[in-house]
Amino acid sequence: MHTNHSILHIIGRITGSVLVGALALVEPSPASAANTKLSGTAVYDDAQDPVCDPAPDGFTSYPPLVLTGTLDGCWYTKILTIKDNGAPSGVYLETGEEFFTGTLDGEHVEFTTTYKFEAKFDPDSGAEIHGRCQHPIVEGFSDSGEITGRVDFKDIVEDGSFVYRGHIRQL
Secondary structure (H helix, E strand, O other), X not given: OHHHHHHHHHHHHHHHHHHHHXXXXXXXXXXXXXXXXXXXXXXXXXXXXXXXXXXXOOOEOOOOEEEEXXXXXXXXXXXXXXXXXXXXXXXXXXXXXXXXXXEEOOEEEXXXXXXXXXXXXXXXXXXXXXXXXXXXXXXXXXXXXEEEEEEEEEEEOOOOEEEEEEEEEEO
8 A cells, every 4th residue: 555655646747747837838918919909990981081191002992981999990891702692682781891900909910801791771761670690800910920819890770880809929
């Protein structure tokens, strides 16, 4: 019995040493790798008094969006596909690419996304009933390095604005 206890004690010490050694090899994540939660609003840029620079080549499907909140800047869109189911369903689907340039909590940031937009329109009036879209970041950079994340928009059909939320993570 004394022999078993000694063997268990030795195995325990070896296991503990191996575990401590393995933990020493694992680097803690830098604080910059933490997710930054995003939230804010967006409106189409005013054509009479624009805030945004002219759109990059190909990103002219809509007027630029002016974002305020965690992200401040201009959002440009390029439509790739449209599927309008029309009446009676009123379902509209769209995919594309986008480009954002501006700031994230005061730090310069630029990124591109792909997106999927889904909406429902009143088949009689053509008015939007609701809409939303998801925008995973394909490639992005900030002053601190590469970024990844996702931005989701919800249409506020009553006033033509949008709210956004999501996250960005420094790589």
